[in-house]
């Protein structure tokens with residue numbers, strides 16, 4: 001360790017920084033796999049910074065591969081995509097910081113509204129006509145206008161004509177990840193009822209869209225006029241029915257490796273004792289970088305083609321890996337997750353080890369981790 005601190009070595013000791021590399025070919029491949037199961041246009045959903053993979057990076061890859069729309073949850077995200085040169089239609093729903101009607105008009109961002117109150121506010125704010133999608137609650141009870149308020153929503157939308165133009169109607173499926181069309185039947189019926197009521201109110205024609213990744217992959221009855229694909233683009237199929245390709249590789253350096261005797265305590269709480277003489281290698285990522293702290297045993301990383309177990313508690317900035325007989329040089333590269341299988345863990349494995357879903361793994365990667373694109 002002392003040699004590492006010597007000034008003459010410092011300039012020689014640059015390591016491979018912890019890096020999340022987004023794999024744009026995988027995004028394209030995933031888009032093609034969705035395309036193969038549907039005839040309708042595809043909206044690439046790039047909210048939450050493209051599920052942690054970089055909103056602009058994923059959006060560009062998806063559009064280059066044929067995605068017709070982009071979806072986000074805030075007008076500011078949409079503006080960022082426009083400023084990056086993306087010209088396809090963009091829809092923003094949820095809008096938790098409110099709707100900047102002027103920015104939406106200037107940057108041609110469609111807005112989804114999910115309540116009478118939100119629609120009223122938007123109509124009041126709209127100086128230039130805005131393209132609006134009416135979001136109906138199709139069974140989620142989390143967003144979207146509840147069924148008993150649909151007539152009032154449609155009445156307001158009609159009155160707001162000139163300031164807003166209703167161009168779409170959307171819903172969301174609460175149970176599509178079950179992969180069973182029967183679980184979607186009630187929502188599909190609601191969506192049809194909503195579409196028909198919108199048309200009866202004289203608000204058509206409208207683009208109808210309901211399905212996200214699971215619905216798109218498992219139930220054609222949910223496709224309507226467009227499907228909205230987020231998780232699927234980055235290789236996550238919540239229904240676990242379709243093989244998709246992991247769209248990122250997370251690597252981090254070994255910062256230290258040492259031979260220790262049997263019975264050596266590792267990390268906070270001495271939660272692990274080595275059961276034999278072995279090498280322990282410290283990898284420079286921890287829970288502040290998105291390594292889940294609550295890992296089941298069996299969690300590991302890949303180094304030089306071998307899966308090595310993580311031992312002891314996850315620290316804020318580091319994990320310790322038992323590399324057995326392998327003494328690793330400082331700077332050896334560990335792969336936390338990536339596509340490709342073999343010794344390289346997948347995001348899905350990390351989700352199992354942490355008792356969570358793959359989405360939280362990829363959206364939880366910290367800002368300290370550098371981003372790159374391949």
Ligand SMILES: *Cc1c(COP(=O)(O)O)cnc(C)c1O
Nearest residue numbers: 045172212213228229230231232
């Ligand atoms: C996030 C989101 C999607 C995308 O869902 P995935 O399962 O990630 O494809 C689609 N629609 C809405 C309303 C969403 O919030």
